[in-house]
Amino acid sequence: MEINWYPGHMAKAKRLLSEQLNRVDVVVELCDARLPFSSRNPDLARLTEKKEKVLILGKADLANPNITNEWLRIFRAEGIRCAALDMNKQAKQALKMIDQAAKETVERAAQRGIRKTVRAMVVGVPNVGKSTFINRLHGGSIAKVGDMPGVTRSNQWVKVSPYLELMDSPGLLWPRLDDQVAAKRLSYIAAIRDEVLDTAQLSIQLLEDLKIMAPQAMQERFKIKDMSLTGADLLDAVCKGRGFLMKGGVMDWERACKIVLDEFRGGKIARVTLDKAVEEPAEQTAPEETHGAEE
DSSP states (O other): OOOOOOOHHHHHHHHHHHHHGGGOSEEEEEEETTOTTTTSOHHHHHHTTTSEEEEEEEOGGGSOHHHHHHHHHHHHHTTOOEEEOOTTTSTTHHHHHHHHHTHHHHHHHHHTTOOOOEEEEEEOSTTSSHHHHHHHHHTSOOSOOOSSTTOOOSOEEEEEETTEEEEEOOOOOOSOOOOHHHHHHHHHTTSSOGGGSOHHHHHHHHHHHHHHHSHHHHHHHHTOSOTTOOTHHHHHHHHHHHTOBOGGGOBOHHHHHHHHHHHHHTTOSOOOOOSOOSSOOOOOOOOSOOOOSOO
């Protein structure tokens, strides 16, 4: 299964984003903490390379905190201002980082007697949590949110404080996903629409990955008796374990695929990070905490 998805609205959104950059002081890039490498769009990096940046590893509550901390060390060693945040509880920690990124611009304006309003652009791949992030900072539901990619279709400015405005932008992929491992992982987190995918094959691949990364949690969640199974037999085992059987004992693959993908995306199986940092991670479990912004 080769995965590529670049609908027309993304090409238009990329052009509009590029046009807005000269109005922006800071770029806030959101990636998924489960995919700190695969969910970073290289096109966005090139477009925004001359801007002050903040990198937020969102949905940190769904990722393995030990591996998240390894990624934070890697990014900080590269001079990247970054933090891993649970968007439901920690989003406002990003405000201090935005202030730090905009400090020189604000000070230059102050020297001219101007109290500057900082403008920050929020960017990232689809379904990474940009609108949720903005809503948390705003304190209300002002940006559209959804559990599928493509909900935000245009740029939207949101005033979150008297001197800070954020621009919510559509999720952007890059035109050709040459790295099919990354494409597969983006599909796992719903950055690519399920409607353009073979969800049975995708679910089987996810189960194969979970066998390596979180075998005990997977076995318990789906009540799989034989973890030596592979391929389609794994999906059959999910059907049997969770009782997804139709008339005549036929396996209900459609229901099983939906459950496997939904429960992974919702963090109900285990706290799993799919992108390795340096070394091969041990089984991904759920230690107590992840670190937010550096003091």
